[in-house]
Amino acid sequence: MTLTLDILLSGLVLGGMYALIAMGLTLQYGIARIMNLSYGEFLVAAAFGALFLFTGMAVNPILGLLLIVPASFAANWLLYRVVLTPLVKRAKNQGMLEVDSILGTFGVLFVIQGIMQVVFGGALQSYSYLSVPVRILGTTLAANRILALVFALVIGGLLYLLLTRTRYGTALRAIAVNPVAAQLSGIDIAAASGLAFAAGGAIVGAGGVLISMFLTFSAASGVIFTMKALIVVIMGGVGNMMGALVAGLLLGIAETAVARLVDPGLTIAVTYALFLGALLWRPTGLFGRPAR
């Protein structure tokens, strides 16, 4: 019983992080139509930012969000404007843009990773913030994990409300559904895509700060997070926020269960098994429309 609860709670924390970063990726991939392979690098950069603020300037990571999230928004907006807009402009169709953006952001991945290697070195990093045990329902969980989960839920919830309850958010979702009809409704999809891409960057920045509170990371960790976010996005359905939430939580709980019950080395295998199952069983995502 305690073990089940333990797995569920730890899995929820991890899954909450996956869901949050998947929501950011689905903004970039679903709306801006950019498959950003350097996505995880922004997460790690934000984690280093939080580490630097905490150990170097005694700023706690929650306050650090106020600085790092806007910085990540700005950096991603610049990336879209400077590097990706030329690719968008010359792409004749969606397939061409996909290939070009994968190759382009693959390059960006190594640039950011290289800079982080030079500045912070290649070692695993972590810091200790609020790592005091808290008893919940007969099991214990570190306070930093609970705080991370709460913030992930708040940020994810706010994003969900913005996208579903406001006119501009509805317009952003409309671009993911039908870009041509979006233009015909007077939506400037070039400007909106840049904004969606930057917003995705802000989300992954927040994810990086929250994850750094309880996980160790290194300059080379980015690719793992990109892969997991991508898997969650595809499992949940591209552009589907609710799908990202459910798929993210599912993945977090499944990984934790296998790590505790079988072997921690198998978590990656479980991730891909779930992914494969989703692709075979529901290729358009858990909540996706049936294939046309």
Place this chain on the structure above:
Amino acid sequence: MIEISAISAFYGKHCALDGVSLTVQRGELVVILGANGAGKTTLLKAIGGLVPVAPGGRIAMAGKDLTAVPAHDIVAAGVALVPEGRGIFGEMTVRENLLLGAFPARARPAETRNLELVLSLFPRLNERLRQTVRTMSGGEQQMVAIGRALMTAPDILLLDEPSLGLSPIMCKELFQSLGRIRDAGLGILLVEQNAKQSLKIADRGYLIESGRIVGAGTGAALSADPAVQRAYLGAG
């Protein structure tokens, strides 16, 4: 109201539209008749900003130049296109589709009034506001498409084959609705396969062949023209 002068459009080297000129006034329903591949869809897409116009042509709305303007700014100038295949948001609800139509700044002040207009034109949508559009019938989806375009508060409405895939009854209702939209003061440029019904309600018409305008006249004159009857009305 909208003046199109000598516009041409190319797909690679293929000339799909060759120096087409036409006008549509407010409160006027103008139909374009032509065979498949004559350039009707390209013409509407060029006006709507989805296909680039070759140099030399000009599109102007109430004197304001709209040539080479991005599609979203053409909507902002009061020209709304309902493309072939409807141009709707299938994964979203009827209400969301209609609200998205009111996205341009020009549409905001009249949003409530336009929503009432759309729901009075298509009462069936009233009880379906929460339904996902993808799950609706072809005729209902066409109502959403036209409704979405009307929500942008256009002066000119461009419609590409709105009767495609509709049952005869739905088709008849649709043409009645178009007549009422025209009577509300909008200019309509309609591309149709259904020549008989569209000529019946049209004020004027143009014939298009291989990307060129080859004839023009009032709806009644075109209906009476033996050549038109042979080519489009299945007579003689």
